[in-house]
Amino acid sequence: MSEGAPLPPALPPLLVERAVRHALAEDLGGAGDITTDQIVPADAKGEAAIVAKEPGVIAGLDLAEAAFKVLDPEARFTRAVADGDIVAEGGQIATVAGQTRALLTAERTALNFLGRLSGIATLTASYVAAIAGTHARIASTRKTTPGLRAFEKYAVRAGGGVSHRFGLYDAVLVKDNHLAAAGGLTNALERLKGKSGHLVRIEVEVDTLDQLAEALRFPIDAVLLDNMDIDTLRQAVKLVAGRTVTEASGGVTLETVREIALTGVDVISVGALTHSPRNLDSSLEWAS
Amino acid sequence: MSEGAPLPPALPPLLVERAVRHALAEDLGGAGDITTDQIVPADAKGEAAIVAKEPGVIAGLDLAEAAFKVLDPEARFTRAVADGDIVAEGGQIATVAGQTRALLTAERTALNFLGRLSGIATLTASYVAAIAGTHARIASTRKTTPGLRAFEKYAVRAGGGVSHRFGLYDAVLVKDNHLAAAGGLTNALERLKGKSGHLVRIEVEVDTLDQLAEALRFPIDAVLLDNMDIDTLRQAVKLVAGRTVTEASGGVTLETVREIALTGVDVISVGALTHSPRNLDSSLEWAS
């Protein structure tokens, strides 16, 4: 790895095994895998390959590996690709060898994680490709699957996107509902002054150029330009003139994203990356 | 409700609040909602409506309600529709009144649950509509989001589908990998004899008509006809001749599902219902 080159994203420690155990427990219930346990002897060993049934960007190998290893700590999981890599249709993603029971029992859990995260990474990569050559970046939102946010945010990064807020706790984002509740922008932003820690960024959502002008009178870090048409976005970028980060948001699609990027905004956030990806289809193919 | 009419599906007790608390904790972290807490006074009250931004079938109102009530037990959540109902674009789904902070903080969690489950119900309803007039039923699979299976299976029922196995524990489903590991169909099915409880059903996956004929020599409850073309499916149904339940599976789409149903199969299972639904878009509109 060359000095100073960006490192690949990392899944946070502790969360992987916890999520995998939870998913396996959901699938096993109290009786366990009653098919496998009645058909496959406890001492049988086997080997299988995880194969992509369509092309895409892989994400979530740690989760797939953990699914097998929680049930068989001695299982060997060998990666043919790394998270963030592209696989072709029919391409091998990984192989796994170990107790046959563990392999059959963990198969669905492993593929459910891998399919969802790879689907997100693949969709993200499409958006990133669509804006190639512009300086904008594709960001995820908080529209994630309850319970899986850390993994889905990771999958967006594996696909070439960046993170936005992780939650309500790590950045201030003042939205229209806040303004209504606080009695307007001035009150809202006054209340923030001097109370936020010096490591907390502040972003303000605006719907119009007038609101944008009002927001720019305050020392904010970013503006979220919500649901603006291309022309208005262009004017907004011009009005900001580099004083703060600009983010476009609202109904972004693969068809519209390049045009939006060309307005000069810094960030384009896309809820669909995490709320409506298609699973990347893969299967466990048994080595005969 | 007329005597004997089928009852609407029910979300299992205990799971709703647990899932909602987990999702809220994921969004709140250690610092909480640092935007709302700094802008909205603790004693402010407010009211808002959840509005559909596109037409669809609603599912998950219990989860949305719980998201608000966990943060404000006194909040009033009033449903304009019930799970399983269709809403039009712009249609009101529910209103909620209570502490402004609770409403703003729970908004995303409530909508994330509602959007995903309604997306699943809506997609299911499309499949159910596509096979109207046939005797087949649409079933979900185990390709669910890790941690959300009970809710996603529920959403399929809200959309008019039926459940399949809930997990590895509540029915026997012998798949090709099992046959390989057990040394063939005979061995596998012999091992099941007399060991399964009398309340456990047994289904066997077959890929060919030959395998089907072999399976039918055993007292099984259902056959999963995997990835067969329409013509083969038709022959398979004829071969079974009502002796057991027939299920078609594999790459079913909205385009192909009716043709499949017309082959006479009893059940059509569709993984996409739960692994690749589009979120149903809705928003929280503040009452001014």
Next chain:
Amino acid sequence: MSEGAPLPPALPPLLVERAVRHALAEDLGGAGDITTDQIVPADAKGEAAIVAKEPGVIAGLDLAEAAFKVLDPEARFTRAVADGDIVAEGGQIATVAGQTRALLTAERTALNFLGRLSGIATLTASYVAAIAGTHARIASTRKTTPGLRAFEKYAVRAGGGVSHRFGLYDAVLVKDNHLAAAGGLTNALERLKGKSGHLVRIEVEVDTLDQLAEALRFPIDAVLLDNMDIDTLRQAVKLVAGRTVTEASGGVTLETVREIALTGVDVISVGALTHSPRNLDSSLEWAS
């Protein structure tokens, strides 16, 4: 193992270590084993044998082993018998070698699990032996110790019995209270039609032959003949005539079970297997 022979029952993954940790935590509290920690040096090693103090059928070795290994991952646990095997009075069940502290601290937890599960397996084996030569099978019920159901159902299988429903979730069992609440059998069974998944079995409890005749008009999978005397059971079996599975239940004892089996019923469910077994007595004998 011969091809196609039934496999021994399997304890579901994940549950064993969780239950053992919970039990150890209950015994250790915040202060830990204050006797052992003050008397036995941390580096002492020891070896001991688990010995049966009465004859019986063993079940629960995985739990006993886990109790020692959670406290000393390097401990060696060597089984002299397998779950389902019969031991004589004084017979050795297993030996364990490792840190003396871990052995002494885990002793009671290991024996508490082993004693209860072996007690269940032994009692089940008595019932199974009592009906030898008949075609009936002995089944467990949901009258299990709260928190230990998966293990107790397993112990019944280790003793030669079969499982019934695991819980409220994996089969439909319509009981008299349901009929009252639903306004009679017809309403109840009409409501079930078309809503249950195709892998869910349906059983109906009947108290009289009239009720039985009524139930048989519906496509059910089993009838629970509740608290019928021998003569009525015999008539019931005749009335059913093989159209559905017959289960006898209610106040079954070792004295009455054979007579019940001889009526021709398929399944005899015995609550006492799990709600009132005697612990199988065993002890940890220190190797001097």
Next chain:
Amino acid sequence: MSEGAPLPPALPPLLVERAVRHALAEDLGGAGDITTDQIVPADAKGEAAIVAKEPGVIAGLDLAEAAFKVLDPEARFTRAVADGDIVAEGGQIATVAGQTRALLTAERTALNFLGRLSGIATLTASYVAAIAGTHARIASTRKTTPGLRAFEKYAVRAGGGVSHRFGLYDAVLVKDNHLAAAGGLTNALERLKGKSGHLVRIEVEVDTLDQLAEALRFPIDAVLLDNMDIDTLRQAVKLVAGRTVTEASGGVTLETVREIALTGVDVISVGALTHSPRNLDSSLEWAS
């Protein structure tokens, strides 16, 4: 309540609801009560009585009540008796009114707790009655059901017994295995000196009168006279001469307990109270 009279035992806060939720979750799985939910409308209300099917001492009403109230917080649970009271066969224990679904779904969980704890209380009361007029007390041991110790210890007190150690953490009990590991009694008891807090009692297990004489040279709080015959017990009590508490243990039965008590020992501990009670049979009778 008269001044200074002993108070009835109390179940520790926090544990009841946690155990009940765990037990309900075990019974409900992911799909919930699929019988009740398909047959009983959500808005149906009902009422039922818990009735004893055999005479006994009741314990565990808090747990039974919680089982219903967790599922229907508005349910009314009315006690006909209190924990520790005797009920006759057919006697009413409590009534419960509320949502029919909640009543049917919680029934088994409520009865499983009530049956086990009442079984323990009833068995304890038999032992207490058997030694009436002696000064000995009946004590429970650590041979409890994993996960239910607090409740089972409580049931023993409800039946008139007393507690022993709750776990490894709240008293020192030096057993033979400790002596072996520590290199004899002197070493073991020397190590305890000055290290135990002043609120921790110390008991030593002895098998012979010689060991007893050796133990009495140390400032201990109690001696456990293990598996001694009646004559030896009598000599042991004489040898102790009131200098410390005497406890008889080992194979105590209802047949032998009075003779043991008449030796003059202070405490008789009976493992069978918690490891092998018979459930007290009760049922939920629906009010028509």
Next chain:
Amino acid sequence: MSEGAPLPPALPPLLVERAVRHALAEDLGGAGDITTDQIVPADAKGEAAIVAKEPGVIAGLDLAEAAFKVLDPEARFTRAVADGDIVAEGGQIATVAGQTRALLTAERTALNFLGRLSGIATLTASYVAAIAGTHARIASTRKTTPGLRAFEKYAVRAGGGVSHRFGLYDAVLVKDNHLAAAGGLTNALERLKGKSGHLVRIEVEVDTLDQLAEALRFPIDAVLLDNMDIDTLRQAVKLVAGRTVTEASGGVTLETVREIALTGVDVISVGALTHSPRNLDSSLEWAS
């Protein structure tokens, strides 16, 4: 509350009750409050006041209230002051009325939380007072009690301080160990470029003016001036010249903090606020 005035800090939802239940469970074990349960009848009611035994700034009333209400949901807890208020020695903090058992059992848990958080708030207020008139702010660090960070960060804000990072997850803070591992500042900061989300702030720790100069060549949000003497701090502030936030850190005491503030730094972080506060002494005084 005047429009736009800063709001008091808020404890994040969900965490309070969870922490209080955990603390109560730690104190209650399996046997519960064996003193109170044996002495105080279950139906006794009482009233008591929480009184400060020394002057200070109060924080943690939500936790104290929850301790009583978890055990007695009907208890009334009436605050005499709010979090952030100063109390004099002997001043009343709150009164609580309810079941006597609940009051006695929860007393220590309530006071343990209140004492620790009020101790932190009081210490913070001393530091804030010491720098009155300067423009610097007092910040907490990650040197918090494991498991209590959210509460301790809150107590710092109640005492007039601000938060720093909440954890490793909500801001980038490059420390000397990172530089060593990354092969110098340039590599480290290059790697951060374009990968961090636009809402994540970046701070760099520097030990010398040379390092400071090097860091300022990058677009960072803050510099942590670690363990610099007063003169160096003054030069550092001059060198920065408002281009980024300056933070002084390392061995700050009440004696040195004002001098540090007068160097012109923006933030002074003080580990001792949370790692070494003195508890604020208070007691529960029983109303006779």
Next chain:
Amino acid sequence: MSEGAPLPPALPPLLVERAVRHALAEDLGGAGDITTDQIVPADAKGEAAIVAKEPGVIAGLDLAEAAFKVLDPEARFTRAVADGDIVAEGGQIATVAGQTRALLTAERTALNFLGRLSGIATLTASYVAAIAGTHARIASTRKTTPGLRAFEKYAVRAGGGVSHRFGLYDAVLVKDNHLAAAGGLTNALERLKGKSGHLVRIEVEVDTLDQLAEALRFPIDAVLLDNMDIDTLRQAVKLVAGRTVTEASGGVTLETVREIALTGVDVISVGALTHSPRNLDSSLEWAS
């Protein structure tokens, strides 16, 4: 280790890893260590030393070790001292080698545990040293940090002190509030008779010599002499005359503790040991 010599205190099994995982999760949130993950390659290895920045008594090495090993199970943690040992300023406490990411990420969690527990051990050792030559022992109280009691009680023992009650569950301590609620000492102590198990000790708090005389009429194990002046303490010890254990409590400081010990009391309990220790300062020094 010589025969019969007291053994060092032991941290209870199971609790260490649970607490460390909880603390790491608190620090890592959903995004993980965003500084380290972006700067340090996943395969980098490193080595560092934990060094004391001031003299003191070490406690908590198991927790520090676990912090690193949870993140890198292959990490090597080598202790330079044992818990209970004294280190000088600059003295090495341990070294740790492993994945650089794990070392940097776990650093603060390891030091937070080590600093707090070593601070408690050091403070305890000061008190123990102050009463050298007297026969009194220094005891901890229940004024511990919520969630950390087992560790803090352990640290007191590592510093040479002894434990008091661990919680409300393991000994009876009748305090003034109990007496008020029970209607006086006689009622209270009558209620305890015959109900406590024979392994539960009973202590009574008294404020005056009259109360002491009254308490001594009952068979109690200890008296807590609360907030008495030196002269009264001396008279109290004389009055007790060895019939029960005497404990002094209330506002004990390093200045007053020796004088208190010289009154002849057996135990001096000091809340400040656990509620207001200063952290022992240490740091992780990177091996270049």
